[in-house]
Amino acid sequence: MDPDLAMAIGMVLGVFSIPSILSAFSEGRPPRVAAFTLIASGGLVVWAINNKPGGYSFGDLPEVLVRVIARYVG
Numbered sequence: 255m256d257p258d259l260a261m262a263i264g265m266v267l268g269v270f271s272i273p274s275i276l277s278a279f280s281e282g283r284p285p286r287v288a289a290f291t292l293i294a295s296g297g298l299v300v301w302a303i304n305n306k307p308g309g310y311s312f313g314d315l316p317e318v319l320v321r322v323i324a325r326y327v328g
Contacts, residue, residue, distance in 0.1 A: 260302040261296045261322075
């Protein structure tokens with residue numbers, strides 16, 4: 255797995271875990287699945303940053319996401 259793909263998957267998982275966490279807290283139950291998803295997301299992001307020479311900046315993130323989507327869709 256290349257670092258761009260790991261970063262893109264980590265970003266998507268992180269964004270999708272936020273509504274799950276909010277839903278769990280609003281219903282008064284522990285956010286177990288959401289917490290696991292957030293940990294997996296963080297692990298992918300950290301792995302991608304460590305394996306990409308020079309790392310990533312915030313300005314690179316939209317370009318990384320579009321590049322990965324274009325690679326697998328187009």
